[in-house]
Amino acid sequence: MSAPLTDIQPILDRYPNASRDALIPLLQDVQEVQGFISKETVVSIGKHLNLPASKIYGVATFYNQFRFQPLGRYHVQICRGTACHVKGSATIFETLKRELGIEAGETARDGQFSLEVVACLGACGLAPLICVNGKFHGNVTGDSVRKILRAYRKEAKKEATNE
Amino acid sequence: MINIEVNNRQVQAKENEMLLVTLRREGIHVPTMCHLEDLSPSGACRLCVVEVAGHPNLVPSCSFPVYPDMKVQTHSPRALKARKTIIELLLSNHPDDCLYCERNNTCQLRLMAEEMGVRARRFRGEKNNFHKDISSPSIVRDPAKCVLCGKCVRICEEVQAVAAIDFTGRGSQAQVGPAFNEGLNVSSCVNCGQCIRVCPTGALVEHSHLAEVEMALNDPEMIVVAQHAPAISVTLAELFGDKPGRDVNGALVTLLRKLGFDRVFDTSFSADLTIMEEGSELVHRIKNGGVLPMMTTCSPGWIKYVEQTFPDLLPNLSTCRSPQQMLGALIKSFYAEREGIDPSKIYSVSIMPCTAKKFEAERPEFSRDGLADVDAVLTTRELAQLARRRGLNLADMEPEVADNPLGSRSTAGKLFGGSGGVMEAALRSAFFLLTGRNLDELKVQAVRGLDGVKEATIDIDGLMVNVAVVSGLENARVLLEEVRAGRKDLHFIEVMTCPGGCINGGGQPIETDIEAVKARMKLLYQIDRDESVRLSHENKAVQQVYQEFLGEPLSELSHKLLHTHYDPREVLK
Numbered sequence: 051m052s053a054p055l056t057d058i059q060p061i062l063d064r065y066p067n068a069s070r071d072a073l074i075p076l077l078q079d080v081q082e083v084q085g086f087i088s089k090e091t092v093v094s095i096g097k098h099l100n101l102p103a104s105k106i107y108g109v110a111t112f113y114n115q116f117r118f119q120p121l122g123r124y125h126v127q128i129c130r131g132t133a134c135h136v137k138g139s140a141t142i143f144e145t146l147k148r149e150l151g152i153e154a155g156e157t158a159r160d161g162q163f164s165l166e167v168v169a170c171l172g173a174c175g176l177a178p179l180i181c182v183n184g185k186f187h188g189n190v191t192g193d194s195v196r197k198i199l200r201a202y203r204k205e206a207k208k209e210a211t212n213e
Numbered sequence: 214m215i216n217i218e219v220n221n222r223q224v225q226a227k228e229n230e231m232l233l234v235t236l237r238r239e240g241i242h243v244p245t246m247c248h249l250e251d252l253s254p255s256g257a258c259r260l261c262v263v264e265v266a267g268h269p270n271l272v273p274s275c276s277f278p279v280y281p282d283m284k285v286q287t288h289s290p291r292a293l294k295a296r297k298t299i300i301e302l303l304l305s306n307h308p309d310d311c312l313y314c315e316r317n318n319t320c321q322l323r324l325m326a327e328e329m330g331v332r333a334r335r336f337r338g339e340k341n342n343f344h345k346d347i348s349s350p351s352i353v354r355d356p357a358k359c360v361l362c363g364k365c366v367r368i369c370e371e372v373q374a375v376a377a378i379d380f381t382g383r384g385s386q387a388q389v390g391p392a393f394n395e396g397l398n399v400s401s402c403v404n405c406g407q408c409i410r411v412c413p414t415g416a417l418v419e420h421s422h423l424a425e426v427e428m429a430l431n432d433p434e435m436i437v438v439a440q441h442a443p444a445i446s447v448t449l450a451e452l453f454g455d456k457p458g459r460d461v462n463g464a465l466v467t468l469l470r471k472l473g474f475d476r477v478f479d480t481s482f483s484a485d486l487t488i489m490e491e492g493s494e495l496v497h498r499i500k501n502g503g504v505l506p507m508m509t510t511c512s513p514g515w516i517k518y519v520e521q522t523f524p525d526l527l528p529n530l531s532t533c534r535s536p537q538q539m540l541g542a543l544i545k546s547f548y549a550e551r552e553g554i555d556p557s558k559i560y561s562v563s564i565m566p567c568t569a570k571k572f573e574a575e576r577p578e579f580s581r582d583g584l585a586d587v588d589a590v591l592t593t594r595e596l597a598q599l600a601r602r603r604g605l606n607l608a609d610m611e612p613e614v615a616d617n618p619l620g621s622r623s624t625a626g627k628l629f630g631g632s633g634g635v636m637e638a639a640l641r642s643a644f645f646l647l648t649g650r651n652l653d654e655l656k657v658q659a660v661r662g663l664d665g666v667k668e669a670t671i672d673i674d675g676l677m678v679n680v681a682v683v684s685g686l687e688n689a690r691v692l693l694e695e696v697r698a699g700r701k702d703l704h705f706i707e708v709m710t711c712p713g714g715c716i717n718g719g720g721q722p723i724e725t726d727i728e729a730v731k732a733r734m735k736l737l738y739q740i741d742r743d744e745s746v747r748l749s750h751e752n753k754a755v756q757q758v759y760q761e762f763l764g765e766p767l768s769e770l771s772h773k774l775l776h777t778h779y780d781p782r783e784v785l786k
Contacts, residue, residue, distance in 0.1 A: 089785065093785070093786070096786070102370070102375075103391075103393075103786050104377060104392045104401075105379050107381055107391075107393055108380050108392075112380075112382070
């Protein structure tokens with residue numbers, strides 16, 4: 051799980067003599083490469099931009115898009131857009147949190163699942179909708195969500211024994 | 214100057230100043246919870262809203278510049294209603310545990326709810342489930358009580374250049390805390406407690422040592438010893454209802470004895486001792502080409518700041534311990550030996566205007582054989598609380614004299630309580646050490662006063678000694694950047710973490726205003742003017758301790774007990 055993080059120096063080098071207005075693009079670039087924002091990252095960005103860690107963390111936590119834990123093997127996105135909401139995504143969200151034992155933005159301890167809330171996945175015809183590692187699962191119910199998660203858990207176990 | 218109209222009255226205002234500044238000058242009361250004088254306005258709390266003719270919405274007076282002929286109503290029904298609603302909204306998710314809150318009597322939120330006449334709970338919001346942070350030896354942070362005014366964030370960043378905390382999260386999940394919601398203990402927090410002083414609620418309070426001190430006071434086996442810092446006697450009366458500006462040195466000694474302390478010593482004594490050691494060290498460094506400029510080490514917040522932010526300048530720090538730690542070490546060595554007391558039976562309490570002293574007392578380097586040199590640190594506020602608990606009023610105390618020899622001081626040691634005091638005391642004694650004579654004029658005006666940055670040149674028989682005095686870590690940061698960049702002219706730098714020095718420390722009365730700080734400083738200068746022993750090296754008690762015990766300044770024993778060294782420190786910053 052704890053794969054060594056990629057060096058972010060090349061990313062920092064893309065922003066020479068940068069100041070605080072480069073913070074958000076920098077965070078986005080780093081997250082793109084590393085999948086999340088680590089403590090080490092915050093410290094090195096802070097040194098590069100001459101900003102305190104608290105400030106960077108404050109900005110990063112203001113936006114939903116930044117995460118502070120690595121993605122799980124299966125990254126579950128739940129749509130909380132208008133159409134999905136009307137079709138009952140609030141309950142689906144609760145089911146997911148309970149089943150996975152994590153809050154939005156977190157990754158389960160075993161590293162298998164992570165959960166993210168998104169505003170719209172652009173497939174309102176399938177509402178309510180979740181997306182796992184890019185694969186859409188439409189018209190979900192509490193039961194079907196549990197089934198979907200079970201299938202992924204099984205898949206993970208199988209891969210683990212094969213390794 | 215321009216003319217504006219406030220509440221149907223003509224008022225003069227300075228061009229471009231914020232409306233709130235004008236209102237305050239005119240004595241018109243507009244409440245605010247987020248305003249800090251001299252810092253950038255934030256407009257966070259909106260309590261200062263007023264009505265301005267021609268503006269459809271209420272405007273926040275703290276961040277609204279005046280313009281000619283504007284017409285302002287500060288207490289219109291609409292403004293009052295808005296203010297009351299703001300308080301009601303702030304209360305909607307407040308824990309409502311006022312009865313159990315340390316700030317019960319000093320909480321601005323509570324006082325404003327009373328002022329606005331909030332008599333019913335109009336909004337019932339969801340309470341948050343933030344955790345209390347008790348990781349720091351100095352400061353307890355309870356985000357559930359926070360009203361997000363942001364004063365702590367601004368003072369930490371703009372005045373102290375530390376920025377250990379900031380707003381994190383958003384909406385109902387917004388709170389103030391260190392990066393990654395870590396404990397303050399691993400953050401860059403220097404424990405100065407300026408955040409506590411400006412916090413309107415109980416979200417930031419000191420880590421109390423009252424329970425431990427009560428235990429010790431009730432233990433018949435223990436000899437409980439108190440030392441009090443120079444700033445305490447010029448402040449304490451304010452917490453007993455007096456106006457700022459009364460020194461209570463003798464009454465303080467009596468109060469401490471009545472509370473059950475077996476011995477009462479004065480940290481100003483060890484301030485004199487610090488001068489002997491630090492003055493000798495400075496002279497040694499100047500004569501032998503040591504690392505210059507030398508920097509003072511009395512202020513523990515500042516020391517941590519250098520350790521974590523300017524580790525390359527650690528060799529510039531004097532090796533002297535702070536007066537608190539010097540006295541702590543002497544009490545459990547020299548004094549214990551002299552009185553035939555087992556050091557493990559001594560419980561050493563210091564009364565400090567400071568929260569960082571709690572952190573300092575817990576530093577591992579300041580203990581010997583498993584015994585801490587200082588066992589507990591009470592702030593000025595905690596001492597007043599202890600006295601109230603026993604029903605003791607300062608005004609009833611007949612002044613008494615402190616115990617000897619660790620309770621006698623010169624006025625030079627007393628000056629340590631304010632910015633520039635260490636410098637002035639050190640210059641007086643350094644002059645003597647180098648020339649064998651005393652300065653003709655002991656008062657060093659250039660290093661006095663509340664300015665954040667003071668510089669001076671002192672002529673010591675042809676040797677021009679250049680000194681700088683800064684208080685507030687942002688001022689220190691600017692100076693250190695200069696030194697780092699190669700500034701070479703300075704010999705000696707005094708730094709105090711809190712603006713104005715210990716008299717404005719993080720352990721001092723809540724919401725201390727600038728007038729109070731001025732009054733405390735004036736008292737220190739008065740004491741120095743009126744008393745006869747004004748030189749650390751003429752303090753008989755200091756001479757006695759050298760004679761009986763330490764030998765001479767910078768002796769081997771001095772090095773063991775009164776000096777230390779500091780290492781770079783890794784923090785999340």
